[in-house]
Amino acid sequence: xxxxxxxxxxxxxxxxxxxxxxxxxxxxxxxxxxxxxxxxxxxxxxxxxxxxxxxxxxxxxxxxxxxxxxxxxxxxxxxxxxxxxxxxxxxxxxxxxxxxxxxxxxxxxxxxxxxxxxxxxxxxxxxxxxxxxxxxxxxxxxxxxxxxxxxxxxxxxxxxxxxxxxxxxxxxxxxxxxxxxxxxxxxxxxxxxxxxxxxxxxxxxxxxxxxxxxxxxxxxxxxxxxxxxxxxxxxxxxxxxxxxxxxxxxxxxxxxxxxxxxxxxxxxxxxxxxxxxxxxxxxxxxxxxxxxxxxxxxxxxxxxxxxxxxxxxxxxxxxxxxxxxxxxxxxxxxxxxxxxxxxxxxxxxxxxxxxxxxxxxxxxxxxxxxxxxxxxxxxxxxxxxxxxxxxxxxxxxxxxxxxxxxxxxxxxxxxxxxxxxxxxxxxxxxxxxxxxxxxxxxxxxxxxxxxxxxxxxxxxxxxxxxxxxxxxxxxxxxxxxxxxxxxxxxxxxxxxxxxxxxxxxxxxxxxxxxxxxxxxxxxxxxxxxxxxxxxxxxxxxxxxxxxxxxxxxxxxxxxxxxxxxxxxxxxxxxxxxxxxxxxxxxxxxxxxxxxxxxxxxxxxxxxxxxxxxxxxxxxxxxxxxxxxxxxxxxxxxxxxxxxxxxxxxxxxxxxxxxxxxxxxxxxxxxxxxxxxxxxxxxxxxxxxxxxxxxxxxxxxxxxxxxxxxxxxxxxxxxxxxxxxxxxxxxxxxxxxxxxxxxxxxxxxxxxxxxxxxxxxxxxxxxxxxxxxxxxxxxxxxxxxxxxxxxxxxxxxxxxxxxxxxxxxxxxxxxxxxxxxxxxxxxxxxxxxxxxxxxxxxxxxxxxxxxxxxxxxxxxxxxxxxxxxxxxxxxxxxxxxxxxxxxxxxxxxxxxxxxxxxxxxxxxxxxxxx
RNA sequence: AGGCGCGUAGCUCAGUUGGUUAGAGCGCUACCUUGACAUGGUAGAGGUCGUUGGUUCGAACCCAAUCGUGCCUACCA
Numbered sequence: 002x003x004x005x006x007x008x009x010x011x012x013x014x015x016x017x018x019x020x021x022x023x024x025x026x027x028x029x030x031x032x033x034x035x036x037x038x039x040x041x042x043x044x045x046x047x048x049x050x051x052x053x054x055x056x057x058x059x060x061x062x063x064x065x066x067x068x069x070x071x072x073x074x075x076x077x078x079x080x081x082x083x084x085x086x087x088x089x090x091x092x093x094x095x096x097x098x099x100x101x102x103x104x105x106x107x108x109x110x111x112x113x114x115x116x117x118x119x120x121x122x123x124x125x126x127x128x129x130x131x132x133x134x135x136x137x138x139x140x141x142x143x144x145x146x147x148x149x150x151x152x153x154x155x156x157x158x159x160x161x162x163x164x165x166x167x168x169x170x171x172x173x174x175x176x177x178x179x180x181x182x183x184x185x186x187x188x189x190x191x192x193x194x195x196x197x198x199x200x201x202x203x204x205x206x207x208x209x210x211x212x213x214x215x216x217x218x219x220x221x222x223x224x225x226x227x228x229x230x231x232x233x234x235x236x237x238x239x240x241x242x243x244x245x246x247x248x249x250x251x252x253x254x255x256x257x258x259x260x261x262x263x264x265x266x267x268x269x270x271x272x273x274x275x276x277x278x279x280x281x282x283x284x285x286x287x288x289x290x291x292x293x294x295x296x297x298x299x300x301x302x303x304x305x306x307x308x309x310x311x312x313x314x315x316x317x318x319x320x321x322x323x324x325x326x327x328x329x330x331x332x333x334x335x336x337x338x339x340x341x342x343x344x345x346x347x348x349x350x351x352x353x354x355x356x357x358x359x360x361x362x363x364x365x366x367x368x369x370x371x372x373x374x375x376x377x378x379x380x381x382x383x384x385x386x387x388x389x390x391x392x393x394x395x396x397x398x399x400x401x402x403x404x405x406x407x408x409x410x411x412x413x414x415x416x417x418x419x420x421x422x423x424x425x426x427x428x429x430x431x432x433x434x435x436x437x438x439x440x441x442x443x444x445x446x447x448x449x450x451x452x453x454x455x456x457x458x459x460x461x462x463x464x465x466x467x468x469x470x471x472x473x474x475x476x477x478x479x480x481x482x483x484x485x486x487x488x489x490x491x492x493x494x495x496x497x498x499x500x501x502x503x504x505x506x507x508x509x510x511x512x513x514x515x516x517x518x519x520x521x522x523x524x525x526x527x528x529x530x531x532x533x534x535x536x537x538x539x540x541x542x543x544x545x546x547x548x549x550x551x552x553x554x555x556x557x558x559x560x561x562x563x564x565x566x567x568x569x570x571x572x573x574x575x576x577x578x579x580x581x582x583x584x585x586x587x588x589x590x591x592x593x594x595x596x597x598x599x600x601x602x603x604x605x606x607x608x609x610x611x612x613x614x615x616x617x618x619x620x621x622x623x624x625x626x627x628x629x630x631x632x633x634x635x636x637x638x639x640x641x642x643x644x645x646x647x648x649x650x651x652x653x654x655x656x657x658x659x660x661x662x663x664x665x666x667x668x669x670x671x672x673x674x675x676x677x678x679x680x681x682x683x684x685x686x687x688x689x690x691x692x693x694x695x696x697x698x699x700x701x702x703x704x705x706x707x708x709x710x711x712x713x714x715x716x717x718x719x720x721x722x723x724x725x726x727x728x729x730x731x732x733x734x735x736x737x738x739x740x741x742x743x744x745x746x747x748x749x750x751x752x753x754x755x756x757x758x759x760x761x762x763x764x765x766x767x768x769x770x771x772x773x774x775x776x777x778x779x780x781x782x783x784x785x786x787x788x789x790x791x792x793x794x795x796x797x798x799x800x801x802x803x804x805x806x807x808x809x810x811x812x813x814x815x816x817x818x819x820x821x822x823x824x825x826x827x828x829x830x831x832x833x834x835x836x837x838x839x840x841x842x843x844x845x846x847x848x849x850x851x852x853x854x855x856x857x858x859x860x861x862x863x864x865x866x867x868x869x870x871x872x873x874x875x876x877x878x879x880x881x882x883x884x885x886x887x888x889x890x891x892x893x894x895x896x897x898x899x900x901x902x903x904x905x906x907x908x909x910x911x912x913x914x
Numbered sequence: 915a916g917g918c919g920c921g922u923a924g925c926u927c928a929g930u931u932g933g934u935u936a937g938a939g940c941g942c943u944a945c946c947u948u949g950a951c952a953u954g955g956u957a958g959a960g961g962u963c964g965u966u967g968g969u970u971c972g973a974a975c976c977c978a979a980u981c982g983u984g985c986c987u988a989c990c991a
Binding site: 006007196214228262265267270271272277336339387388486521593597599600608611618619622670776783784866881 | 927929933951954956957972984988
């Protein structure tokens with residue numbers, strides 16, 4: 002700690018290794034169980050700001066609970082991220098000119114495992130850089146053997162109970178990735194589109210036609226009806242007749258259905274049941290034919306030769322051209338509409354009829370609703386339960402099959418007649434269903450949605466379905482820390498699965514944190530070019546490297562220039578290195594109840610300075626000679642020692658409370674103020690005065706040093722969950738106790754709280770502040786010592802002055818304090834503090850006018866304050882209705898203000914003589 | 915369309931069941947390199963809490979309306 006500058010790079014490297022080597026993150030043998038499951042990050046992904054934030058909060062809780070003596074498990078692990086990972090590997094192969102089909106399923110999966118082993122430890126390395134005290138010993142991966150066993154069991158059990166079924170349904174189909182997606186993986190956003198109005202001639206009547214409005218003319222090829230509203234007078238007469246579909250010439254019925262909006266478009270709607278969710282529902286009601294016109298890549302599949310095998314967008318163009326040429330196209334209008342896109346591929350999603358596996362969700366959802374309603378599980382902040390209920394009450398069956406290769410393959414086999422056999426393995430299936438060896442069985446090609454395995458995470462990681470000690474000890478887990486964006490994807494599903502398969506809720510509380518945005522409130526994303534890598538905040542990054550990171554490998558390369566420009570503007574000098582602790586403290590201080598967290602670099606800088614402050618305070622303490630080894634000095638504490646100890650006691654209580662209530666921002670603020678204000682600005686400054694004084698005996702000095710050290714040590718204990726590195730470094734450097742902070746217990750308030758009144762220290766602080774303020778206002782140089790004369794003191798003041806004059810003199814740069822009855826001379830500056838008038842003689846003649854103005858301004862401030870209170874007190878409603886202590890406080894305050902006003906008046910009179 | 919939020923100092927945000935003079939960080943102003951720290955010290959300026967009503971002795975906080983803004987969910991061709 003020789004360096005007078007805090008340098009995080011020097012101290013952060015070594016500690017994590019030490020902690021890990023000493024296995025301090027493994028659950029202890031004793032204590033109450035406390036468990037948090039890490040939301041498993043993508044195994045091949047990298048740490049982003051959201052992770053860093055969330056990890057910080059979980060780490061704070063776990064470190065706090067270890068110090069409370071709990072048997073703490075922070076479960077580590079990763080997720081196989083089916084679509085995302087498969088996409089990355091496919092892209093890499095494409096770059097080499099290989100497609101996944103060239104390789105075949107097995108070899109492709111080998112490639113994915115290769116990729117996982119290459120990049121899979123990136124995220125865990127980054128988590129270690131964050132200081133995350135995860136139990137790496139029990140790290141799990143959703144695709145490892147144990148978890149796969151859990152996935153299989155759940156699938157089979159649900160199937161056998163009739164809660165998983167296979168069905169031909171309209172699904173959200175991603176034509177690029179060629180897989181089904183769940184509702185949640187489809188992002189709809191408003192885009193520019195058009196509405197085309199097209200003639201559909203009535204059958205057997207060459208003149209009459211209906212005007213149909215559509216946004217997707219290519220689906221004409223799949224039309225099987227035209228619908229109108231039964232109450233629509235315009236169209237009533239046509240109901241039951243037929244129309245001829247343009248292009249195909251197909252004759253289809255005109256049906257009536259309440260679904261059709263009379264006032265939208267032409268009020269006349271074409272029905273394409275195979276390619277629209279509404280049309281599909283309508284078709285079921287009216288027994289319409291369902292004609293599929295797309296293949297898996299959304300190319301047209303039809304009998305009309307010139308359209309067959311055309312891409313859907315090409316087909317649209319061609320159809321419009323033909324309609325226009327033949328006079329069928331009546332009108333084109335611009336129209337904003339919601340376009341559904343896949344959240345990974347960004348391809349426009351196509352509703353498509355396919356065979357998929359579903360979880361029948363209602364009964365599971367009912368249970369999951371119940372346990373939140375009955376507060377078995379609590380959301381923090383509570384309000385999020387509304388969002389949860391909103392979704393749960395409108396829940397749809399969950400499509401769990403994905404047409405991918407990377408994931409848990411569905412444990413279902415088919416014989417030649419397509420009969421389904423579900424079981425652990427082919428062997429198991431044969432035994433179970435008594436199938437002879439000569440019957441050919443083929444396994445279902447599909448894999449399960451990644452979220453299916455994630456939904457089992459809280460118990461599969463603990464060893465379920467085996468009845469392990471871990472499941473018994475740690476399930477239900479204590480709290481889930483998560484972002485609101487995955488309440489549906491993950492949280493709800495974990496509750497459903499936990500209740501169903503373990504019979505208990507997976508966690509008792511759900512702390513929902515906000516989403517980290519950039520400083521202007523924009524979501525951080527690669528495409529916006531505003532991402533910050535948390536590791537770059539820790540280590541720092543040059544501007545050019547930052548630009549390269551942001552502007553390369555873009556989905557839209559045309560954004561590159563703009564991103565470069567903005568980055569240059571925002572970070573002209575790149576990003577400084579702030580260290581993990583400062584970053585973590587920033588996250589803690591931003592973790593309020595809001596749902597957006599706008600991340601401002603200036604905050605990190607401020608908290609890096611805070612680290613430096615702590616660092617130097619510790620250096621100061623280290624430099625003092627320590628001559629007391631034990632608690633022997635405790636009875637001889639002076640009032641200022643007791644004052645800081647009492648404040649520490651309050652801090653211990655508050656911090657504990659704030660950690661417990663997930664108010665990390667309050668915890669951070671409390672620690673920040675105590676350390677910077679109470680400890681550094683007041684207590685250390687007081688200590689310096691005393692330690693440098695000749696009038697104080699050695700024993701007293703020893704007590705001060707003892708107290709400086711003890712308070713510092715407890716600061717480190719309290720701060721450690723938020724800032725593990727700097728606290729560990731200082732602790733080990735100064736206290737030489739040969740253990741880690743994590744192995745200490747959380748401080749006990751009783752050791753520090755005091756019965757004795759330390760009001761005199763607060764009184765002293767007020768006096769010193771008042772003198773400093775006056776000095777500044779009258780322009781006395783900071784290093785110039787002044788004399789003061791005190792008048793108006795009462796017995797209490799006399800007593801306080803007797804003991805504290807020395808400190809007042811030292812901290813307010815006063816060389817002499819005298820007490821006078823009267824103040825005849827005019828050549829004083831005046832300082833009023835409570836009932837005291839403090840006069841500062843000036844060697845030069847003071848400017849009476851300026852001094853009068855200054856005092857008058859101060860007086861006016863007091864008057865306006867007192868006027869407000871007086872008005873309140875004059876009303877009988879206030880006196881009668883307000884609680885007693887409020888009235889008393891008001892009266893007290895008014896009395897003080899009056900006294901101060903009077904003191905100033907006295908002095909003004911004196912000046913005007 | 916429905917649901918949920920937000921609007922407080924120049925900027926980013928707190929404000930825990932309504933209670934004295936509405937807070938913090940950053941930025942800004944003045945002065946200061948004193949032996950823990952200029953990543954610092956001391957002092958200071960800066961807000962009619964989006965708007966309008968209402969409830970109350972008392973409202974940033976509760977209620978209603980309104981304007982602005984964001985997110986989520988949803989089947990308008």
